[in-house]
Amino acid sequence: MDSSRSRRGQSAIEVLVALALLGIFATASAVLLSTAAFESRVAGMRARANALLQEGFEAARQVRDQDFDLLADGPHGLALSMGIWSFAGTEDVTDGRFHRAVTVADAGAGMKDVTVSVSWTPVSGRPLSLSGVTRLTDWRLADTPTGSNCYDTLATGDWTHPVSIGSADLGPGNAGTDVVVRYPYAFVSGVASSANKPDLFVYDVSNPASPQLIKSLDIGSDGINALSLSGDSLYAASSNDAKELMVFDTATPATTALIATLNLSGDADAITVHAVGDLLVVGRALSSASEVVFYDVANPASPSGLASFQVADAVNDFANSEQYLFAVSDSETEDVTVFDITDPLVPAWAATYDLPDGSPDFSVAYEPPGTLFIGNAASQFVTVDASDPLAMQMLSATGTGGEVRDMACLTGNLLFIGTNNSTQEFMILDIEDLEAIGQYSNLNFPQVATGVDIANGLVYVAVRSNDALRIIGPGP
Numbered sequence: 001m002d003s004s005r006s007r008r009g010q011s012a013i014e015v016l017v018a019l020a021l022l023g024i025f026a027t028a029s030a031v032l033l034s035t036a037a038f039e040s041r042v043a044g045m046r047a048r049a050n051a052l053l054q055e056g057f058e059a060a061r062q063v064r065d066q067d068f069d070l071l072a073d074g075p076h077g078l079a080l081s082m083g084i085w086s087f088a089g090t091e092d093v094t095d096g097r098f099h100r101a102v103t104v105a106d107a108g109a110g111m112k113d114v115t116v117s118v119s120w121t122p123v124s125g126r127p128l129s130l131s132g133v134t135r136l137t138d139w140r141l142a143d144t145p146t147g148s149n150c151y152d153t154l155a156t157g158d159w160t161h162p163v164s165i166g167s168a169d170l171g172p173g174n175a176g177t178d179v180v181v182r183y184p185y186a187f188v189s190g191v192a193s194s195a196n197k198p199d200l201f202v203y204d205v206s207n208p209a210s211p212q213l214i215k216s217l218d219i220g221s222d223g224i225n226a227l228s229l230s231g232d233s234l235y236a237a238s239s240n241d242a243k244e245l246m247v248f249d250t251a252t253p254a255t256t257a258l259i260a261t262l263n264l265s266g267d268a269d270a271i272t273v274h275a276v277g278d279l280l281v282v283g284r285a286l287s288s289a290s291e292v293v294f295y296d297v298a299n300p301a302s303p304s305g306l307a308s309f310q311v312a313d314a315v316n317d318f319a320n321s322e323q324y325l326f327a328v329s330d331s332e333t334e335d336v337t338v339f340d341i342t343d344p345l346v347p348a349w350a351a352t353y354d355l356p357d358g359s360p361d362f363s364v365a366y367e368p369p370g371t372l373f374i375g376n377a378a379s380q381f382v383t384v385d386a387s388d389p390l391a392m393q394m395l396s397a398t399g400t401g402g403e404v405r406d407m408a409c410l411t412g413n414l415l416f417i418g419t420n421n422s423t424q425e426f427m428i429l430d431i432e433d434l435e436a437i438g439q440y441s442n443l444n445f446p447q448v449a450t451g452v453d454i455a456n457g458l459v460y461v462a463v464r465s466n467d468a469l470r471i472i473g474p475g476p
Helices: 003-066
Strands: 074-076 078-081 084-087 092-094 098-106 111-120 128-137 158-168 174-182 185-192 200-204 212-217 226-230 233-237 245-249 257-262 270-276 279-284 292-296 304-309 315-320 324-329 336-340 348-353 361-367 371-376 380-385 393-399 404-410 414-419 426-430 438-443 449-455 458-463 469-475
Touching: 003 078, 003 084, 003 098, 003 111, 003 128, 158 426, 158 438, 174 226, 185 226, 185 449, 185 458, 233 270, 233 279, 270 315, 279 315, 279 324, 324 361, 361 404, 371 404, 371 414, 414 449, 414 458
Parallel strands: 174 449, 226 270, 315 361, 404 449
Antiparallel strands: 074 098, 078 084, 092 098, 098 111, 111 128, 158 469, 174 185, 174 458, 185 200, 200 212, 226 233, 233 245, 245 257, 270 279, 279 292, 292 304, 315 324, 324 336, 336 348, 361 371, 371 380, 380 393, 404 414, 414 426, 426 438, 449 458, 458 469
16 A cells, blocks of 8 residues: 555545534534624613613603502503603504503502513514513502501501511711601601712602612701601701701602792701691700791791790600690700690790609600600600690600600500610500500611601601611511
8 A cells, every 4th residue: 555645545534524623613603602692682682671661660650640640540651751751552662672561450549550561572582571560559648647646547467576678778978867758758858977968868668678769859068857748848957057947849759849948047956847737837956046936838938937936945846736736845844845726827835844754855746635655865755644735744654775766656556666775776665555555566776766657557767877767567
């Protein structure tokens, strides 16, 4: 055999094998690259569909905020004009590929279930879809207190084992000071470490496990100490010497806006504020000026002064019955000052009451038909018979292990308080027997609880930390 010819034949075969392998590798690489590109396009489309899904929920909330009656049952498309969403047709199409429908279904009085679905077909792929559902509530039907901070509703669930359902962070350098709720919106105030940080925060809490910030406002230096909500008007008390009183329009919560400010006489801080219909009262720090100032807010954008009164010390909180307003203060001898507001345009001083606790008082709530709950600096929760506001009598005092900073109650049932007790900042008291009030349960927070409100069967707490909104519910 010719060995050279054999070697040439072998070399030719090796070349052919190498070329075949190279072809296989090239084909495999092309397939892999093509597959990777396809999967990348599919992932991009899914991300786009998810963004459209979330946008659908935000649009539905905006439609609800415009007018709950616009949430008509059935499938809807969405249209955006001048930054405002509206329903149009039965679906909308984006990029000629993504089909989105918002389907509304009745879920009971003042409630609608909203399902958003997005469908699309990738190139050379099978049809895909995403969907989700949320419940929207007519916030104008939200709970209203029967008295100051007391609600005539029954507790549901196991409040002997409360649980923290959700929370919201105000950001570094912000400390929560108060919270008021008009479900499904929570308004949280704060004091920031610098003047250029926000001081008022509006959250959509329709999903309590995940509150969504929809608006924040910066009022300048010194922040906000307390809030009071009446109808569409939110009133704020501040230490800002140029605007101790502020008024916000919350008719559309997502576009909450400052509509009025007042510079009160002197330089005393505004500590608290309380709205009763068209009557507004501001409580201030002790000074040569008046500590209690009344305003007519029939036109919230232009508060009109009615009367002012000097009391024994700084005023920290207010509560009211139909006829009387109760102010609690730092005074150890005139703990409660009573004003007659039978004619809200002519408020008048009526009486003072000295609690036998020798301590400043920080918070107060009124439970019809005639009970005051008072939290003091001596780590006590005090119950007062106020059936005759001109001759009140103390009923009981319960130790809380910390100053009671704010409170809200379910009439004749439970009372929820915020304290500076380092292990029990949130506490629940059993108030069925007013002469033998006892602790029901508690929770530990990282900082002082400064504000408490109740709505939709849950308790909302402001905390003196940047993680300032806590939503509490009954145990499972």
